[in-house]
Amino acid sequence: MFGPVALVLFLALPGMVAFAQPSLRGFELERLDLNPGAEGSLLVGMGEMLRAGQFRLSAVGHYSHNPLVISREGEGSTPIVGGRATMHVAAAYALTNRLQLGVQLPVVALQRGEGTSRTGLTSPGSFGLGTPEVGLRLGLFDQNEKGGLDVAVEGAVGLPVGSVEGLGRDEGMRYMPRVMVGRRFGFIRAGLDVGLLVRPVARISELGPAGVHDVGNELRVGGALVSTGRRLRYEFNVRGMIPLSGQFGSAELLPGARYLVNPSLEVFALAGVGVGGAPGTPLFRVLAGGSFGDVTPRQGPGETSVKCDLGTAVDQVKECPDRDYDGDGVMNGVDSCWDKSGDVSRGGCPRADTDTDGIEDSLDACPTEPGDAARQGCPMRDQDKDNVEDEQDSCPAEPGPAENRGCPLKDRDKDGIENDQDECPDEPGPAERKGCPEEDSDKDKVPNRIDVCAMEPGPETNQGCPEHEVPLLSIEPRQLKLINGAKVYFDPNGARIQQRSFVVLDWVVKVMREHPEIPRVVVGAHTDDRGFADDLRRSSQQRAEEVRRYLIAKGVASERLVARGYGPDRPVDSNATSIGRENNRRVDFKIIRNGEEATDAP
Template identity: 30%
Template sequence: MLGGATAHGQESTALDRFDPAPAGDAFFTVPSAGVPGHLQAAGAAAISYAHQPLSLRRESDEEALSWVSRQLVLHALASVELFERVKVDLDLPLLLEQGGTSGELGGRSVVAPSGASVGDLRVGARVALLAQEGGYPAAALRLSVWLPTAGGRAFAGADSARFAPALVVGGDHTRWLWSVTVGGRLSPRSENSLTGSETFGGAAAALRFGGLQVGPEILVAASTGSLADGQVRQGFSAEALLGARYTVGPVTFGAGGGPGLGRTPGTPAFRVFGAISVAGELLGGGKADGALAHGSAGRPEEGKGRADEQRKGSTGGEGAASAGQDQDGDGVMDADDVCPTQVGVDQPPRRGCPPDQDGDGIADADDRCPTEAGVASTEEARHGCPPDSDGDGIVDALDACPAERGEATQDPQTNGCPRAVRVESSQIVILQQVNFATGKADILQESFDVLEQVARALGEHPEIARVAVDGHTDAQGAEKPNLDLSRRRALSVVTWLIEHGVDARRLEARGFGPRRPIADNATAGGRAKNRRVEFQIRRRTTEGAAGWRDGPVED
């Protein structure tokens, strides 16, 4: 890793690259993008073990010397959120133990470090710029300053102050969350450091399963600068970590690990870490009236409800939990939990209840249409979906005929309406004629489809107790034969409907011959319109099938 650079004086390096996110943030190493509360405090402790963070190697051969073979560092963290805009945090690292191999490589002698030491104190602040709005993420600016409290002692810290401005962007959703940061670590006086100034980036994402959160975090850094002997410092490092945390009330436990990649000093062969954190309100803290949340989610409509989840910190704490009982362990105290025996999310207006994206009162786990507000249904496939009264697959809000099964069309006036049959106030209107053999009462097969739709409509409308099937003819020929033909044709339709499942008590046949024309019999087109079958609704009932009674119906 060190190439041919001299080892003398280069122990004034903050070798540990585990830079934990502020206490109360959502990930271990990548900060969150918002500030969800006011006077919300969090504290955490994180411990990190790095294996072989620094080795010397001659470029001419494979000979190597593990100068620092291990480092064990404890981080004590604290933070407080102010005015839902600013978050201030502290991180005091304590180098508990380190060791390595002393020796000589390429004519250079090195001494392995040992013993415990205080590291460089980190002071940080984050200012929320944008709140999350739906799919648009939250954004914030962050500045970290490391004070040389270690005094440049062996690999515990640098001998001068360091600065790290960064931009953070992230989002928090019902089941998952993410955060990305980019920035630079500036070391103005770093000639004796093995690392010096760097550009860096990080990305993290996680899924939630009740109180459990699991996800990867990736950190990258690239350094360039000059060493004391005039050589150019260049290097790239990365760490791929997988972490998990579990929240019980206001306390969160976390652990993770992963390999290091690259040859920059401080990049370990692998790292493991653990953390515990707690969060709560300071006196008078909470969410200010009328203010918008600026947490990782930062969504104003969710406000304080999401704020608590956003405080699951790097070191993982659950935020703003008040004292008291939390039976289901979802972080919402029973006094505020609308569903105290079900693991849920802290999201108004049903805090502590299972997620309900569309707000229809049916939890997403049971909702067959979780993104569309719907209604409860005994039909499992439609539970939580928008109502579809006639069951034709077109929701009532878009169905021009919500009480009748129909077909989807591009025309809002006919969408969801039957193709050839429509039930109106006093009629079952057919849009296609019932055709018969010429001069006879035999129904042509081409008309079976429209009659099937009439039978289906009667099945879907049990409130229709009596329908008169009326036969009509044009005025050609003598009236008596026409009158007889119209009655026989009406009777043929009634017989067909009864044979296809319609109760006989609901039907009667009438023939009017040419007596009720609807068009001019002097033209061929008018006579075609007059030759017709109509379905007149003569009685309705609220009793359903019990109201289908035989007997005459008064006009």
């Protein structure tokens, strides 16, 4: 009986012990995150942005010592994770000059610590995937030659897809909005990075207050000083954490160096120490790696371009202002002859006077042609020898008086207007038309502006119409005037146009269609004063609109016609006589020019 029971206990006991063994809860242990664009610091955002279309891919291997340690009374400190080697991949791509996408992916390659017998916890996995992070950075301001700051904001999201056993995953999503500010001071750039990490709050083990610390929300602050303008650059990074949910604070100091191998490859290494009890803060950390892509930093205000060290600078004066390529003691930025050795007193140029005019070449605007000092060493240019300098001569190849800007007085079309004031120098025309001839479509020597029959030749005495026709209107500057007894008749006390008026209105249609230069015409209907004024205005408006409809039906564009009923308000004769009243009962056609209002038509 005792034998079978003992056998069962012997087989079940290890499983019962394992079942009772405390374990670590899932959380992201790694505290190191990279600056994917790395235009300034490798670890701290400084407000800098890649240019549109540029990308950078970085691969970093790093080792952290004692990133997770527990302390127990009477037992000292025991490393749960004594050493951790991680491969960290980061990439950045600039969608525009102001918008940059960044991604990071840590992978735990090796992780070791004390065994279960000492820690009382299950050992974490030796390798696994960390928490991938995706961020979008928006550049707000750029430092320029006049000063200012580099300012950017970013929102990043950590995805809970890492390895729980490898301490590479929180229990949910993690978020980190951040603000980055930076400024260049000559060959030094300084920056500050402040972010709020929002992550699931949890105690990572059940060992109690004397066990492993909590994790939760925290404020992450980073500062950096970096050198600029050289292939070999140095940086000093400080990264700290201020807890917001009961955990311990921490900080890391990480100085390092980076070297630009060529325009597409950079290598770097950093090492530093950590202080504080927050999980993930190592006793020391060492990291090294390389970046590929658009890794040559752009030249900032007050900086020397790294291209000067690479030998790829195109404009040595602007890109390498603090270099002295000709060795004359005058820096390129202020050396007027940066490729020739000269004197400091001559701005870095040698003394030379090629044209022997007594003015040094460095001060001579025309060093190969003798001239006087008043023209900065240049001779007087006067190609046509008219004593008017070519720079002030409107006709440098033709002699002319100075009062005519060096041009000869000419009048090719013999219209009495000089060519330089004649808008049509090859066609005679009156001065009021700036020397251009008047339009005459039918070539009858009657200008279109007064030609009632613009498409048929006729004498001016007949309004430009053929002699067999009797025009019923004339074209005046302000109106189409009815002539030869023409008048528009309506039915008594009504608005219907009498048939005998159709021939008159057809002449109006003819002129409007043949003269598109007439912009608009106000069809004005008038009455005598017999009756109530408001009734007369209303009936005259109806008559004006009836005439407008007739003209539109005959092919005149509606936007060229405005109907106005004036009633008795604008008499042209006395209403005391029957003849006067007859004259006041009329329809007129006033021309409205550009800029005039139809309501103000005379």
